[in-house]
Amino acid sequence: MLTKLAVSGLKHRWRDYLVLFSGLIMSSAIFYMFEALATNQAFLKQNTSISMVGFIFQFGSVLLTIITLVYISYANSFLLSMRKRDYGLFMLVGARKRKIGQLIWLETLLVGIIATLVGIIVGTALTAGISQLLINALGLSIHKLAAWYLPAALATLILYVGLFLLAGLFNLIALTKTPALKLLHSNDQPNRPQLKAGRQWAQIIIGLVSISIGYWAMANLGTLQLAGIGLALVTIVLGTYCLFNAIFVWLMVVLKRFAFAHRGLNGFTLSQLSFRIRNYTKMLSIVAMLFALALGAITVGMGFHRETPLMAKSSNAYDMGIVNMTKAEQSKVASLKPTEQTTYHFKTKQKTVFYRASEFNQHPYQTIKLESRNSLDATTQRLKATQLAKSQLRYQLMQLQTPAFQYTTPVFLSDAAYAKLAEPQNRLTIFVTDDVTAHLATFKQLVKSQSDRNPSIKTGVLGGRYSNYVMINGMYSGLEFMGLFLGIAFLAMLASCLMFKILSGANADQHRYQMLAKIGTTAHQQRSAIRKEIAVLFILPGIVGVIHVLFGLKMFSMLMVSSPYTGIWIPFLIFAGLYLIYYLITVNIYKRIVLQ
Amino acid sequence: MTTTPIMTVTDLHKTYGKPGTKQYEALKGIDFNVQAGEFVGIMGASGSGKTTLLNMLATLDKPTSGEVTIHQQPITHLKGNQLADFRAKEIGFIFQDFNLLETMTAFENIALPLTLQNTPTKQIKPAVEKVAGQLGIAEFLSNYPNELSGGQKQRVAAARALINEPAMLFGDEPTGALDSKSARELMDLFTTINQRQAVSILLVTHDPFSASFCQRILFIKDGQIGQELKRGTASRADFYQQILDNLGTFEQ
Ligand SMILES: Nc1ncnc2c1ncn2[C@@H]1O[C@H](COP(=O)(O)OP(=O)(O)OP(=O)(O)O)[C@@H](O)[C@H]1O
Ligand SMILES: [Mg+2]
Numbered sequence: 001m002l003t004k005l006a007v008s009g010l011k012h013r014w015r016d017y018l019v020l021f022s023g024l025i026m027s028s029a030i031f032y033m034f035e036a037l038a039t040n041q042a043f044l045k046q047n048t049s050i051s052m053v054g055f056i057f058q059f060g061s062v063l064l065t066i067i068t069l070v071y072i073s074y075a076n077s078f079l080l081s082m083r084k085r086d087y088g089l090f091m092l093v094g095a096r097k098r099k100i101g102q103l104i105w106l107e108t109l110l111v112g113i114i115a116t117l118v119g120i121i122v123g124t125a126l127t128a129g130i131s132q133l134l135i136n137a138l139g140l141s142i143h144k145l146a147a148w149y150l151p152a153a154l155a156t157l158i159l160y161v162g163l164f165l166l167a168g169l170f171n172l173i174a175l176t177k178t179p180a181l182k183l184l185h186s187n188d189q190p191n192r193p194q195l196k197a198g199r200q201w202a203q204i205i206i207g208l209v210s211i212s213i214g215y216w217a218m219a220n221l222g223t224l225q226l227a228g229i230g231l232a233l234v235t236i237v238l239g240t241y242c243l244f245n246a247i248f249v250w251l252m253v254v255l256k257r258f259a260f261a262h263r264g265l266n267g268f269t270l271s272q273l274s275f276r277i278r279n280y281t282k283m284l285s286i287v288a289m290l291f292a293l294a295l296g297a298i299t300v301g302m303g304f305h306r307e308t309p310l311m312a313k314s315s316n317a318y319d320m321g322i323v324n325m326t327k328a329e330q331s332k333v334a335s336l337k338p339t340e341q342t343t344y345h346f347k348t349k350q351k352t353v354f355y356r357a358s359e360f361n362q363h364p365y366q367t368i369k370l371e372s373r374n375s376l377d378a379t380t381q382r383l384k385a386t387q388l389a390k391s392q393l394r395y396q397l398m399q400l401q402t403p404a405f406q407y408t409t410p411v412f413l414s415d416a417a418y419a420k421l422a423e424p425q426n427r428l429t430i431f432v433t434d435d436v437t438a439h440l441a442t443f444k445q446l447v448k449s450q451s452d453r454n455p456s457i458k459t460g461v462l463g464g465r466y467s468n469y470v471m472i473n474g475m476y477s478g479l480e481f482m483g484l485f486l487g488i489a490f491l492a493m494l495a496s497c498l499m500f501k502i503l504s505g506a507n508a509d510q511h512r513y514q515m516l517a518k519i520g521t522t523a524h525q526q527r528s529a530i531r532k533e534i535a536v537l538f539i540l541p542g543i544v545g546v547i548h549v550l551f552g553l554k555m556f557s558m559l560m561v562s563s564p565y566t567g568i569w570i571p572f573l574i575f576a577g578l579y580l581i582y583y584l585i586t587v588n589i590y591k592r593i594v595l596q
Numbered sequence: 597m598t599t600t601p602i603m604t605v606t607d608l609h610k611t612y613g614k615p616g617t618k619q620y621e622a623l624k625g626i627d628f629n630v631q632a633g634e635f636v637g638i639m640g641a642s643g644s645g646k647t648t649l650l651n652m653l654a655t656l657d658k659p660t661s662g663e664v665t666i667h668q669q670p671i672t673h674l675k676g677n678q679l680a681d682f683r684a685k686e687i688g689f690i691f692q693d694f695n696l697l698e699t700m701t702a703f704e705n706i707a708l709p710l711t712l713q714n715t716p717t718k719q720i721k722p723a724v725e726k727v728a729g730q731l732g733i734a735e736f737l738s739n740y741p742n743e744l745s746g747g748q749k750q751r752v753a754a755a756r757a758l759i760n761e762p763a764m765l766f767g768d769e770p771t772g773a774l775d776s777k778s779a780r781e782l783m784d785l786f787t788t789i790n791q792r793q794a795v796s797i798l799l800v801t802h803d804p805f806s807a808s809f810c811q812r813i814l815f816i817k818d819g820q821i822g823q824e825l826k827r828g829t830a831s832r833a834d835f836y837q838q839i840l841d842n843l844g845t846f847e848q
Contacts, residue, residue: 262717267704268697275699515695518656519709519756520684522677 026496028119035152043144059229076167105168112164140477207242210235215551241285265529283501291545294490299571301483304476312469314378317366318430320464321400325429338431347423357385357412367393385412399463436465506593601629608662622648624819633794637810645819646800654766688757688765692772694749696741703737706755747778767799771806783809808836
């Protein structure tokens with residue numbers, strides 16, 4: 001009988017359950033996506049040679065677990081608030097507490113397990129989809145990535161089911177220990193915002209101090225190593241929460257004193273925000289963390305993406321060298337519109353390559369030199385035969401000599417001495433184009449036709465910008481992929497987090513906005529109130545997130561050759577665009593629910 | 597008493613349900629006027645169409661046919677901002693379930709219509725305090741609705757309805773959720789407001805005691821006005837008895 005009642009209650013609130021389920025499914029799907037990378041040792045080993053990446057994944061794992069914890073406690077309180085009234089009613093009509101307890105436990109677990117299982121399936125699909133998308137769009141070379149990875153699925157299942165067991169226990173206690181009458185009315189208790197100066201200041205100070213410690217730890221990860229990551233993790237989460245708690249409450253109370261709070265619906269909006277202040281501060285801290293993670297990951301991913309061609313460019317002044325170029329190859333090269341193309345003649349004898357000095361004096365060879373170890377700024381210099389023979393940088397010419405002669409030292413002879421050599425003469429054609437990454441397919445064909453002629457030639461063995469690009473891309477693809485993949489995952493998590501929070505309040509707001517309409521608010525005023533309320537919820541964590549990223553990027557100065565801050569406005573702009581679109585969607589959905 | 601009606605209702609019909617589906621005619625041609633400063637009650641059995649009528653009069657719903665004017669202005673075709681402005685300036689509502697915003701304090705709830713009109717901040721506080729003083733809720737202004745009793749909540753709702761000095765005040769069973777003592781206090785308040793500020797009041801109620809505070813009562817039966825009862829110079833107690841007698845015969 002009671003079970004029937006409970007199920008009918010469930011049917012009645014399918015819309016709320018839909019919100020709850022989609023939120024939980026999204027969360028577990030993203031946790032799975034993350035674990036599919038983090039727990040896949042073969043993938044990590046294959047795609048990174050940097051041990052820091054392992055640390056960073058551990059950092060992410062712990063952080064995501066904390067976020068999941070809050071998220072579930074949040075989802076659970078949503079579930080609880082949804083069912084409180086029903087269970088209160090059951091108690092009033094005389095249902096046994098034991099029976100109700102069983103029902104609560106069952107319901108919580110069922111919701112958890114179903115959502116997690118569906119989430120793992122969705123996560124697998126997302127992993128496959130997103131990785132295909134990234135690999136195709138960016139031309140990455142990724143190996144050993146499995147969309148379905150059992151250890152990741154197990155980790156997700158264990159964490160979520162464990163957390164839901166706890167949540168069920170918590171609900172059991174919360175519901176059976178509360179008097180029936182209080183359950184019936186628990187939805188309309190306001191959180192009266194209180195301004196206690198002492199506590200406020202304490203929170204601000206704790207917040208600032210812990211965030212500073214966190215930023216310091218991230219900047220000094222080189223010396224602190226793994227401990228630094230743990231330290232940064234704890235302090236930044238704590239600091240963000242304290243600051244939000246202190247500043248948000250303070251803002252709401254103080255803003256109400258200003259004249260603008262008495263204009264139109266501003267006062268109403270402030271009240272809406274402060275009414276749910278405690279939920280909001282928790283949610284805003286999570287969103288700020290997710291924002292930072294998503295933006296940070298995307299920035300780092302794009303940083304690697306940006307760095308690959310730059311590194312290739314500064315590795316050699318020429319794109320490729322071709323020995324004894326054929327007619328077909330020549331026409332391909334011509335189609336690339338090279339900005340410079342030079343042909344040198346040479347003869348080889350044992351371990352030496354002999355060039356004609358006169359050719360180098362007529363067309364000096366261009367060398368490239370990095371200004372410092374941690375920079376991609378390079379200077380170029382044209383060297384004649386005698387200078388080149390003495391220069392360290394002649395290895396750049398050696399690289400272009402194709403594998404057969406790659407490690408042979410060039411010697412520059414006078415025309416007369418060169419003519420005396422009886423060995424057959426070869427031609428080395430070197431050329432450079434505007435942008436090696438713009439013609440990757442043609443370069444690939446050039447490599448193929450050369451290796452057809454000479455089987456010892458393979459991509460990556462040839463020197464020059466093109467093969468260096470292929471090599472570096474292979475090395476950095478993993479990092480780039482992880483950055484972008486995780487960035488998208490965190491962005492989706494952030495979306496589901498905010499969405500969840502905002503939609504879970506929509507039902508209560510529907511009735512409030514109806515009331516406002518009755519006392520004469522225009523539809524325009526209502527829409528602008530909704531836009532403002534949701535804008536606050538987007539902007540505050542956005543600001544904090546950006547600050548976190550600006551400090552957090554320091555961690556990556558060890559992994560990148562150039563500064564991780566170069567060109568960050570591009571990912572920031574892209575991210576801002578996505579965030580804005582997401583804001584507009586949320587506002588629209590909200591309007592549709594609230595103003596019918 | 598003046599003779600210019602503040603509200604006229606002509607041949608009002610309301611049919612629920614779309615053509616082709618199951619339809620129900622809740623109002624079947626209602627005609628009456630309310631004079632400026634009048635205190636009118638509407639009574640009738642459950643399901644007789646009281647709430648439906650009040651919603652039409654108070655612009656909360658649109659009639660199928662017929663017209664309502666307030667201050668000579670036809671109101672049934674108002675839309676959008678005009679409708680909102682009309683609601684904010686000309687009329688006030690009080691509902692059975694209070695309809696207060698639980699996110700705001702009593703003060704903020706009462707001040708809401710003023711802030712909606714962008715009234716200068718300096719004028720808001722005195723206005724709220726004045727009306728709160730009249731309604732005896734001055735000491736509860738900083739409370740949230742869930743920290744108030746039913747009677748206090750209803751007085752906050754009344755204060756919010758009155759703060760814009762509307763021409764008409766509408767109430768749908770405002771005493772419905774109150775005990776008899778709170779109900780009497782609220783009705784006394786309405787009487788005072790009606791007399792002192794010359795606000796016209798239209799109340800829907802099925803409680804004869806609350807109805808006895810009115811000057812005139814319209815009885816609705818099956819979507820039509822069946823009968824009208826005027827208090828004239830009778831005392832409230834006598835009028836109460838009259839209503840009871842009338843209900844006895846009317847409901848047969
Ligand atoms: N939205 C609606 N759709 C269809 N029928 C409706 C709707 N609202 C009311 N009705 C019907 O119209 C009739 C009048 O309803 P109304 O709410 O006006 O009654 P009432 O006199 O206020 O009753 P009560 O004293 O119980 O509040 C009822 O028979 C009701 O079923
Ligand atoms: Mg009614």
